[in-house]
Amino acid sequence: xxxxxxxxxxxxxxxxxxxxxxxxxxxxxxxxxxxxxxxxxxxxxxxxxxxxxxxxxxxxxxxxxxxxxxxxxxxxxxxxxxxxxxxxxxxxxxxxxxxxxxxxxxxxxxxxxxxxxxxxxxxxxxxxxxxxxxxxxxxxx
Amino acid sequence: xxxxxxxxxxxxxxxxxxxxxxxxxxxxxxxxxxxxxxxxxxxxxxxxxxxxxxxxxxxxxxxxxxxxxxxxxxxxxxxxxxxxxxxxxxxxxxxxxxxxxxxxxxxxxxxxxxxxxxxxxxxxxxxxxxxxxxxxxxxxx
Numbered sequence: 001x002x003x004x005x006x007x008x009x010x011x012x013x014x015x016x017x018x019x020x021x022x023x024x025x026x027x028x029x030x031x032x033x034x035x036x037x038x039x040x041x042x043x044x045x046x047x048x049x050x051x052x053x054x055x056x057x058x059x060x061x062x063x064x065x066x067x068x069x070x071x072x073x074x075x076x077x078x079x080x081x082x083x084x085x086x087x088x089x090x091x092x093x094x095x096x097x098x099x100x101x102x103x104x105x106x107x108x109x110x111x112x113x114x115x116x117x118x119x120x121x122x123x124x125x126x127x128x129x130x131x132x133x134x135x136x137x138x139x140x141x
Numbered sequence: 142x143x144x145x146x147x148x149x150x151x152x153x154x155x156x157x158x159x160x161x162x163x164x165x166x167x168x169x170x171x172x173x174x175x176x177x178x179x180x181x182x183x184x185x186x187x188x189x190x191x192x193x194x195x196x197x198x199x200x201x202x203x204x205x206x207x208x209x210x211x212x213x214x215x216x217x218x219x220x221x222x223x224x225x226x227x228x229x230x231x232x233x234x235x236x237x238x239x240x241x242x243x244x245x246x247x248x249x250x251x252x253x254x255x256x257x258x259x260x261x262x263x264x265x266x267x268x269x270x271x272x273x274x275x276x277x278x279x280x281x282x
């Protein structure tokens with residue numbers, strides 16, 4: 001387990017944490033608003049979790065999606081759980097904008113807009129997210 | 142709506158269908174076992190769904206993951222919901238193998254193993270999945 005990145009690192013700035021998972025703000029200049037939810041325990045696949053834990057983490061993904069939509073008004077939300085290189089359950093939640101670095105490809109795909117720079121509005125929304133995430137998350141049913 | 146691919150096409154061979162979604166076998170020769178769950182109604186984001194519908198479709202994703210793991214014993218399961226080009230809720234569920242076409246990248250990433258050919262065992266598992274999916278799905282709690 002000591003070789004697992006998410007077992008030995010929080011993975012970024014923790015915006016919220018409970019007994020099951022933590023929510024991390026990803027410092028990726030091209031993608032303000034990028035969040036990652038990381039399971040605290042080392043578990044490889046989502047289907048290794050109980051349905052109850054699985055639903056808890058999934059509803060947290062959806063709450064993150066709602067917060068991102070509220071703050072960033074993105075063109076689309078992208079969700080993914082891969083773990084080929086770090087097989088420790090985690091979710092990527094990424095706001096996407098027309099004309100962003102890879103749009104309409106997934107962020108793991110080919111760059112389509114190499115000149116892209118996130119707008120000031122988006123960068124400000126990211127700062128708002130860092131400041132207000134916890135209260136916005138807890139306010140969601 | 143008529144311009145939405147998933148509103149005008151089932152999207153492949155339907156292995157299971159209910160009032161909320163359909164489960165499709167993807168005919169992608171490099172990725173036997175690739176499943177897609179498509180919402181029947183046109184909805185852009187998962188967070189537009191009720192929690193109840195959202196959990197129903199998510200638990201179906203997890204059931205697909207369990208069936209794929211049982212039949213294919215993959216190295217890893219990859220899940221994703223993007224919709225940048227087709228903004229109609231759908232999930233990708235993809236079994237991944239060490240040495241497959243893009244491993245360890247996501248299947249939307251760079252090709253790493255251009256010579257990859259799925260094994261006979263994997264191709265047979267795909268046929269088993271086509272034949273038995275419905276009963277395996279219904280057998281899961």
